[in-house]
Amino acid sequence: MVKWVFIFVCFIWVFPLTTLDAQGLRNSHHDFSGAAWSGNEFCKPCHTPHNAAPASLASPLWNHQLTTATFTLYSSATLDAVPQQPGGKSKLCLSCHDGTVAYDNHSGITSGTRYVTFGNITTDLKDDHPISFRYDAALATQDGHLYDPSTKMSGLGGTIEEDLLENGYMECTSCHDVHLSRNTQGCIGCHDIHGSGTYTETLSLWITNFNSTLCLTCHKL
Numbered sequence: 001m002v003k004w005v006f007i008f009v010c011f012i013w014v015f016p017l018t019t020l021d022a023q024g025l026r027n028s029h030h031d032f033s034g035a036a037w038s039g040n041e042f043c044k045p046c047h048t049p050h051n052a053a054p055a056s057l058a059s060p061l062w063n064h065q066l067t068t069a070t071f072t073l074y075s076s077a078t079l080d081a082v083p084q085q086p087g088g089k090s091k092l093c094l095s096c097h098d099g100t101v102a103y104d105n106h107s108g109i110t111s112g113t114r115y116v117t118f119g120n121i122t123t124d125l126k127d128d129h130p131i132s133f134r135y136d137a138a139l140a141t142q143d144g145h146l147y148d149p150s151t152k153m154s155g156l157g158g159t160i161e162e163d164l165l166e167n168g169y170m171e172c173t174s175c176h177d178v179h180l181s182r183n184t185q186g187c188i189g190c191h192d193i194h195g196s197g198t199y200t201e202t203l204s205l206w207i208t209n210f211n212s213t214l215c216l217t218c219h220k221l
Helices: 002-024 088-095 137-143
Strands: none
Touching: none
């Protein structure tokens, strides 16, 4: 009896979350459900309930091959932060987006042939916003043009530190929501499908960047 109660409770807990995530992913950048290489599944290219990669603690039940690349980091005379080699969830993102790992390399497969070809993210990150650096009150004070993440509200309900940082670090997921829970517009929510030149907002951002709103969440004018 106890066993069946446990199974029922797990079902009630997992099913709504799975449903919400699937709806958020549908028609998004990370909707691979129609691809044969994904097994026609939403979650499998990134997550698995069994035999997950033990090497990654940044995301639960990780199922994709991790990049082993060494990255060229952002550098500037005006940069007070100290970027490190990408870690945390940024390393997970770059395990598709650095161009060295095939995106069909999941579930133990390492012989994939499909690589991300859009965007300009590679192993050379010197022309991209710095990531994998500690963003705290000390950095904000030193820089003078950053808000204190422990007190500045993010616009998402909590502070920058609570809502946008990963264990106090600025990562890819500080700006991007990989599950795209706000995309209700279908494909056009992310893509200019017919090349009409019409501006389409990137809905993977946690906060709209219209009038630089996202940038100004952390940066002072």
